[in-house]
Amino acid sequence: MPDSPFSSLLSQHLPDLHSYEELYKHFHRNPEISTLETETSARITSELQKLNSQHNSPIEIKTNIGRTGLIGIHRNGAGPTILLRADIDGLPILEKTGLPYASSKRMMDTHLDNIEKPTMHACGHDFHITCMLGAIETLLACAHAWSGTLIYLFQPAEERGAGARMMLDDGLYTTHGCPEPDVCLGQHVFPFKAGHVYSCAGPTMSAADSYRITIYGRGGHGSMPHRCIDPVVIASHIVVRLQTLVSREVPPDETAVLTVGSLRAGETVNVIADEAVLQINIRSVSEYWRKVLLDGLKRTVNAECEAGRAVKEAKFEKLNEFPLCDNDEAVTRKVEESFTGYFGERHDPTMKPVLGSEDFGWLGSDIGKPYMFWFFGGFDPDEHDQRVKDGTTNEIPVNHSPFFAPVIQPTLKTGVEAMAVAALTFVGKK
Structure with a gap:
């Protein structure tokens, strides 16, 4: 059975996720192409302001970093500084999921070729945004149980490999006053079994x-x-x-x-x-x-x-x-210990490297700091098990497919929990 010092904490302070399910649907309906995420960034800012108001929170919000990027700086006493990252851009793909909250949005790609394109959250960044916001509310609610500084970073233009560099070149750690983190943490939804978390040390994404x-x-x-x-x-x-x-x-x-x-x-x-x-x-x-x-x-x-x-x-x-996403060994093992303690058999620390790519690593490597990136599943658990039996897992729609449609639950809850547990691994009071 799972044995985690964070289980009781999260069971008490995890927010009601119904409102986050609706927020997820909003982001899914309203994707924006890389570098043009103005409405997405504005909505995230609004949600952070709402959390500040509801929790009498000291989160300092800084916007317009690398065009549409933003951060929230949550100082909560002495301790390490940990950066949590979520990417926010969609893709120029025509959605074919048939979901009631499917995107029908089209937008001019004014930053690339000035062509109107269908737009879809076909890589799960809508989940990344929503899970981050849910984790932030969780961490606000249990602020008495941790000490340190958390940086909540919402990054644009990941799909073009540009967003992290844009934020760094715009002075993320200098002009915009973001404290240099001791560790950077990030996650990605993938067409694995929903409710499960997957990780590995060393090279993780190509x-x-x-x-x-x-x-x-x-x-x-x-x-x-x-x-x-x-x-x-x-x-x-x-x-x-x-x-x-x-x-x-x-x-x-x-x-x-x-x-x-x-x-x-x-x-x-x-x-x-x-x-x-x-x-x-x-x-x-x-x-x-x-x-x-x-x-x-x-x-x-x-x-x-x-x-x-x-x-x-x-x-x-x-x-x-x-860049090569190369998870730091010591940081990864520490987070994996927390994941196994919290998720039990729903955490797989033997994941093979993924040949998809990410620009997340630059947020740490540019300043010589370690990082870890992990995955959480988004495919219906029962259907996943049946497909394993049938040998048809290769037919599951993958990221960047017009049919990519992670189930809302338990995907959302797992992503919120994983981000909160990873953060508490470093700032939680022992």
Whole structure:
């Protein structure tokens, strides 16, 4: 049976989550694209102000950090400083869940390409926001039982790998007066069994690097290829050759993925284009093999361009970058002890690394501080068990799917509890 010093505390002070269920539905109905989360940020600010009023709380709220980011600083006596983070942006995806609270929102992506796009919380950031707010109310209610400083950070633009960097570059720890944390903590809902928490030490989410690469040929009539330099042929050789970076240069016991997400060239059937554009995503779970793959990408592209007589060197444009999420061993083991004590068998500390990516780690690594990132399940427990029996877990809609629809409970309660327990691990009075 679970044995946790926090069980009694949370059972007494966990808020009624009905209002948070409704708040979650509000955020789900009203997602906003990365860097444009103005209404989301305003609603979070309003909720923090409401909690301050209800609990006579000293939380200091600072807004407009890195455009739409915000923090709440909760000073509660002497002790460590712990940062809790939730990301807040949605994705340009047309929702197909059929939920009564599904998003039908469209918005102009004025920060990227000025194109109107359908918008959906297809990665669970609506849960992250709501769980954080629920955890804050819990921590306010039991403030007598802990001592230290908690920073509640709501981060924009995670989906573009930009939000953490935007907040840092805007002076999060300097201009905006956020105390430097001793530890940073974050979590993510995933299509695992709802009610359960999952963790591991060391590399937890992959580094990711995305590029747009333009290959330059010489266009002309499809009947006269000898008078042209076909960039499609060069690009096709690049696509095939790149697959050998993982299969022949990275050891089989290392984890790496290289995906050519798109190859675009030409507009009609009888014309040889003068340019081909590839978009490439590379994921890795060690800095050494990350460098091998990035070096190999440039070497391969340049060599194939030379072999194909490209008219000039390929153009490399970096689209985004996510750091390796590398959980600190000591911090992770300490939190895992609390999770096992609180959740019992509903905590799995043997999770394998996930090849999705996060920019959360920069909030700690930029100032040389440790961090931990964990997962909580969002898929209906009974259906999950049945799918395990049937061998159909691969059919569960995953993050970024238009069908991604975590069940509200016990997902919400678990996320609130996990965030509160992790924070109390460091600031709770023993």
